[in-house]
Amino acid sequence: AQVAESGGGLVQTGGSLRLSCQASRVTFSAYAMGWFRQAPGKEREFVATESWNGDKYYADFVKGRFTIARGIGANSMTLQMNSLEPDGQAVDYCVAAHNTAYIRAGEAIFSGQGTQVTVSS
Numbered sequence: 001a002q003v004a005e006s007g008g009g010l011v012q013t014g015g016s017l018r019l020s021c022q023a024s025r026v027t028f029s030a031y032a033m034g035w036f037r038q039a040p041g042k043e044r045e046f047v048a049t050e051s052w053n054g055d056k057y058y059a060d061f062v063k064g065r066f067t068i069a070r071g072i073g074a075n076s077m078t079l080q081m082n083s084l085e086p087d088g089q090a091v092d093y094c095v096a097a098h099n100t101a102y103i104r105a106g107e108a109i110f111s112g113q114g115t116q117v118t119v120s121s
Contacts, residue, residue, distance in 0.1 A: 001026035001110050005094045007078075008115030013086045019079040019115060020071075021094030026110060028075045031096040034103035035068065035079050036111075039090040047092070048079060049103040057100055086121035 003026075007019040019035070034049030048068040050056045056068055067080040077094060092115055095108035102108065 001096075003094050003096070003110050003112035005092065005112045005115040008092060008117045010118045010120060011084055013084060013119055013121050015084050015119075016080070016082045017084065017117060019081065019092055019094075019117075021077040021079075021112065023075040023094075023096070023110070026075070026096070028070065028077065028096065031098065031109070032100040032103055033068075033070065033077045034095050034097070034100070034108070036093045036095055036103075036106070036108070037090045037117075038093070038114075039088065044093070044106060046104050046106055049100045050077070051100045055100065057104055081117075084117075084119045087119050089116060089118045091116050 002024045032051045035047040038044040048058045050068050065083045094112045096110040097103045097108045
């Protein structure tokens with residue numbers, strides 16, 4: 001399976017970015033999907049996840065600002081990030097696991113190479 005993220009970039013505090021994830025050789029609809037992020041020198045952390053049947057969960061630090069959604073096709077997903085805070089640089093990873101509990105615990109079966117998001121103050 002291959003997972004590829006896109007949509008990262010440089011944005012000012014308060015701005016928005018939309019990350020996309022596209023999978024190949026795996027059917028996303030059979031898995032829970034989600035996003036992790038990792039800032040330099042920090043542990044990877046859970047951001048958001050959606051179950052195969054549409055249940056969504058968010059980390060406390062993104063609630064009300066980020067929205068995870070599966071694409072119309074079975075193998076895509078997006079993360080709409082609004083009101084971005086001046087967190088500096090981080091790499092956001094698209095991930096998949098058997099259920100949302102694994103993703104919320106920071107575990108994944110599949111992961112992409114990540115896309116870098118930089119929020120300037």
